[in-house]
Amino acid sequence: MPSISKRGEVVPMSPFRKLIPIADKAKEAGKRVYHLNIGQPDIETPAYALQRVRATDMKVLEYSPAEGLSSYRKKLTEYYRKFHVEISADEVIVTTGASEAIQFAFLACLDQQEEVIVPEPFYANYNGFAQIADVRIRPITCHIEDGFALPDKAAFEKMVTTDTKGIFITNPNNPTGCFYSRESLEELAGLCRKYSLFLFVDEVYREFCYDGQEFFSALNLKGAEEHVIVLDSISKRYSACGARVGSLVTRNKAVLEAVARYAKLRLSPPGLGQILAEATLEMEETYMHEVTAEYARRRDVVYQRLSRMDGVASYRPGGAFYCFAKFPIDSAERFCRWMLEDFDLNGATVMLSPGEGFYATPGLGTDEVRIAYVLHTDALHAAMDCLQAGLEAYPGRLQGAEKVSANAGAR
């Protein structure tokens, strides 16, 4: 009998996936589980866009061009203009979700065993994409105490080796919710120019910036046009995760050509998803304003509730719909499991993602969790009630834990 590959045995798994079977058991046993573990929004996909899919009169669902429908690429350039980004349709390649955009970026820019510097905690699936491309993630640690602000320039410089090909950030950040300012980005761009590095920026949460902060796209970094590669997706923006439509945007012609070659290999991105995606760009802006306002309210609920919990370290996330929190507990993984298996408050509990899996450095994040505020505020309050009661009742709670709370907005 043939054996599977070594890499197939050790594919890094998402931290929130491991507990799913336990959550399923809890639900089978009649427990209500509030899911704050995964970024699947409950927000409705724009009815207008779904209607456009329903109204399609195609006879043959053909391959689209490998780089995406030209009409959609063109409309995307208008969308990016909202963020003062001037690009041409040729500089946008449509992908099967941001997942594929990230894989294409790794393959096109890094050879095997080359390195990319990524602030940790980071979106855990980057580990898997790096494994597929056989490239190495070099983590640079951020800290909950200052709301996961980016480390300073000197810290980044220390990480650069002869194998470093780029810096990879997510702005606003998943899993921390940290919002990176124009100044932070300009500092990184300076480093990328100095060391001839790519600057990969996953901007899938760009619409979700709170407290009046204006999002600054890396595509607007002057003098870094050949360095910047933006990864994007409609999944979160339009609550259309199942469409599997993303994009890769860059002005670097050599990168575009290589990515187009990889795109041609897999023939085309999803056709029906692209119809939906194109329709989202013909809508009124109201949808997005309402959605952003709703997430801001949710952010406030989570932040306020966490701030009032004894011994919990937290901060005010500036964007996306995630937040990290540090609990006075022995192990976040054990706590998350216990919440599902052994705890309930009036028949309900909450599912969170243990923080450890978002760090590449061993031993970090073991008392932290990621919270995705993807439920409406009533459900969020109920979930926070469960969390608060759970933290008090948890047998592995550390004694004498102090209440710590930081406030991290833009940085």
Add this chain to the structure above:
Amino acid sequence: MPSISKRGEVVPMSPFRKLIPIADKAKEAGKRVYHLNIGQPDIETPAYALQRVRATDMKVLEYSPAEGLSSYRKKLTEYYRKFHVEISADEVIVTTGASEAIQFAFLACLDQQEEVIVPEPFYANYNGFAQIADVRIRPITCHIEDGFALPDKAAFEKMVTTDTKGIFITNPNNPTGCFYSRESLEELAGLCRKYSLFLFVDEVYREFCYDGQEFFSALNLKGAEEHVIVLDSISKRYSACGARVGSLVTRNKAVLEAVARYAKLRLSPPGLGQILAEATLEMEETYMHEVTAEYARRRDVVYQRLSRMDGVASYRPGGAFYCFAKFPIDSAERFCRWMLEDFDLNGATVMLSPGEGFYATPGLGTDEVRIAYVLHTDALHAAMDCLQAGLEAYPGRLQGAEKVSANAGAR
């Protein structure tokens, strides 16, 4: 300025892609181009299935489970039963086209630099998928003279090294149209058992078998249950290339687990495409019978017309909708280019795929082309008129070329 990766510079391209800009120019100049270069069928996608997409009443287009919608996986097991295959829904993982299924199979089964034996000519994108996974394709040459029948057992055995992890075939074959019989498959299965190899079988054309030949799925190979991995797609079957829905089917639990891990990384296959795919499995069988009969008629047109062309070596393909032909010319690439740039018959010409790109062994296929019979019979006749006149007028035609014709059905 950072440089792109070495691999990004040398991504293997599909042979039919290179000439697209030249075909575009010909069309801009007013020439009609019959496209026999790409497997994009003109057949209509089942209206019933498209209607089901239109009738969807979803509010949120969520991620589907990473392994695919469970209702769809279950229906697929019923579909496979038509081919006497007994599998469970757990043994089917839904992918983003067969392209992704192939990549998952390589990653899950082969480590870097391990080898897979592939009869050539083969679907050229396998080269690219192998490059992404950093695995090596070891070609075993088939010959047009006997309709690209599989080489014998001894020839395969000679190719096995300590790095060989599997044999990869496409049945019926793209690009040759060769149909592999149960006996051929059993021979390969025997080899796979003997040397502990995987047997990867791309069966996306299984519905297209002609002359009453019954398709034998590799999933029915007794004693090879742990070896066989089938790659599949609805693209050709239901003329739904843009849906991007495929599947990977195996009974090997370790492979299933590894593939599921890779599937989780990219979150989910396309949601709207899966609705369409599921609907195709609720239809009457009439659609498929009509489509297969239509392709059989087209196969006959292409075969008969090629047989009557002086100096052309051809054969009767047993399945899929492709055929290879050997022309009495100096270079197929030059000929295909010349047909687009310098030739027309009453304002029309034909686009073919040069054969060389389907071989991994340098120097093979230089006077061969792949013909995809994806147009209705009238258009096919017109295309064959162009081809015939083009071959006679082509300045690089070899003199004294004999007419050779082989007849290759099932083998």
